[in-house]
Amino acid sequence: MIFSPGPFQRAAPPRKRNLCSQLVETLGSRIVRGDLKPDEVLPNEADLGKELRASRSVVRDAVKTLAAKGLLETRTRTGTRVLAPMHWNLLDLDVLGWRYAAMPREQFFRELYEIRRLIEPGAAEMAAERASAADIAALAEAYAAMDTTDHSSDAAIDADLRFHRQVLACTHNELLVQMGSVIGVGLLVSFRISSDSYGASLPRHGEVLDAIRRRDPAAARAAMERLLMGTRDSITRELKERG
Incomplete structure (x- = not known):
């Protein structure tokens, strides 16, 4: 996938x-x-x-x-x-996959989280400024798919990835759009560690959508930061419980 x-x-x-x-x-x-x-x-x-x-x-x-x-x-x-x-080209998907297999899960997740936190809040802010009506409709469709699909299925990962890639697409910045593959790896790793975080993060995805729909850049940035921090906290707890 x-x-x-x-x-x-x-x-x-x-x-x-x-x-x-x-x-x-x-x-x-x-x-x-x-x-x-x-x-x-x-x-x-x-x-x-x-x-x-x-x-x-x-x-x-x-x-x-x-x-x-x-x-x-x-x-x-x-x-x-x-x-x-x-x-090494650390953003190459093959290299990312080999590193995922070789590194401790905690370290790999932390590195991807740090990249996502640098990229996605700013992208959400820019999306609120630049998204067209069609862009927002596509983002809403992705969120609806997240809401209705089985949260433990591959379809859930696909819908989640579609949402985050659409946020990047809303920026109309091709370099940011190219970061979608890295974001996708981060989502997949998170899901493999714990699928429970998916349901907990769903309302936060809705907050991102609402802020972009309202054309509120500051709120969009803040909502994406809350979403990412919530995912980080959930995965960190899961990793600690596993020892």
């Missing part, structure tokens, strides 16, 4: 695409987990292909993909080296 295939996967033939994506997943996970250390040199294409049971061309494509994500660097004389985390 949220972690979608990249362009290199869509463009490749089916079998090669499948093998390449598996290899990207394997190597990317190893790097993010720390099994492959920064500055470590990967085996050459032939040896790596033998280890992972893939052709040299598939290995080459996988390395190119990981290099584009900032995890690897290939040089003519020194070979392919692992890059330090400071070079």
